[in-house]
Amino acid sequence: MSESLQDSAKLSPEKERSLFVQGLIDFWKQFRKNKPAIVGFLIVLFFILIAIFAKQIAPQGINDQNIAIRLQPPSAKHLLGTDDFGRDILSRIVFGAQLSLRVGFFAVIGSIIVGTFFGVIAGYFGKLIDTVISRFFDILLAFPSILLSIAIVTILGPSLNNALVAIAIVNVPVFGRLVRSRVLTVKEEEYIMAARSIGMGNTRIIMKHILPNSFAPIIVQGTLNIATAILDAAGLGFLGMGAQPPQPEWGTMLSESRQYITNAPWTVIFPGLAIILVVIGFNLMGDGLRDALDPRMKN
Template sequence: MAELARNTQPITTQVKQDEVISPWKEAWKSFKKNKLALVGTFIVLLFIVIAIFAPLIAPYGIDKQVLGDRLQAPSSDHWLGTDDFGRDIFSRIVYGARISLWVGFFAVLASSIIGSLLGIIAGYYGRWVDTIISRTFDIMLAFPSILLAIAIVAILGPSLQNALIAIAIINIPNFGRLIRSRVLSVKEEEYITAAKAIGMKDSRILLHHILPNSMTPIIVQGSLAIATAIIEAAALGFLGMGAQPPNPEWGKMLADSKNYLIQAPWTMIFPGLAIMLTVLGFNLMGDGLRDALDPRMKN
């Protein structure tokens, strides 16, 4: 009987459970394995630090003119040389990082918010609401983005603020169509159907269920869109429709130095390198975020 009692006693076993890892921690772990993404992140952080501490880094003022030093080659006094007004190019590039990053971040922030809201509304409600919003996006995308930006700035007037508004407007359809397609698939999930069945309001469903589950493409598209916005801001500046003198915007610096390409090539090379490195950094970081956050990119 004692042996039978021992055999009938519950046998306790220690089951080792796998550690539950949140999707964001898993994405960060995957992101850290991408060497190019880390390089891009380092470049982006470097330019952000330069923009924040520009007054401490720049050895000269952005508009300090010494006509006797005009078009000097790079030297110990002027690391990247001087322009046609004798201004230090390194100092102007450092301060120009503030303008380019400011336009890139805030233009994309505005376009992502407006585009995401319109995309969510179009995808969730459908019917005539979706038709109106989607056809508006199609019309905007029918124009080359830079031409549409030029038209908007021509109407509003050339300035850095109006260039930011134009860049934000032309990027709205990209976010709107992306989020609309995401919402069309998310709203068919069972938890959305259950939320509707218990009488949850549409506003709460959109803000608490659909929007959080649509953040991944917004983050990826946003990081890549900043690079595009910086190029578009430089293009508007090059055409004289963006930042106005004496603001040291990189595109405007290229336009001012185009007549000295042979005589003083450094006046164009270094602002161009600043644009290239910044855009490269955001593109590499955006590609890394896409690989880390998109399930279709994982094995």
């Protein structure tokens, strides 16, 4: 009986690939119906391409100073103007995309890995383990994210990498609770009980059934949290706790230029617009991913 169940549960590699490809096609058909999500995807793709080809796009070096042209308004030579050191703002925003996206992606990836690990353990094994991990998540969530990030950076020291670590730690309970909730639901499904009945071990059940059926909400939440991570990094940079001058991080650029907001507003407007656009892009794309990956939204 157990052998027949195992044989019926197995799919050939060709069948698995076919189902995967069909799933991608169905996802894209659903995703492209959401026009705001497509706009968000194009915005995100635009900034990713800027970050990848920053050296080719930037007209000047990020730290090329010329005091003679400091605080010049946008012109044909300097499309977005210059800052108080005569540096080209466009070049610094282009290279700043690399820093902001790096923080966003790697902070969220770190949060997903650690949060998923603890969330799976808490949800699958339950009892005392679940209680301890859940209370730990509750403690972290009791603090406002930006304040907890500041506290962690204060301990580690101000830098972009330490800001990345702080943002990752702050977001761990978000993914941990999400995964725990999903695991609590999935582990009661009939196919999980069938897997246990044929002697499948806990590790194999988690890797083969629990995690694959928890990816959709993780992807959606991860996309939305990239926007949050970029905002947090900009906030820490603005407060002097994140990237340090002369790094062209957008929040740091805002902090350096805030005293010139009245007589040289372009020094503040363009870095601010970059932050706004990339955050809007990830939020719109995240909403579209949620609708496309949620079976209840198919209609």
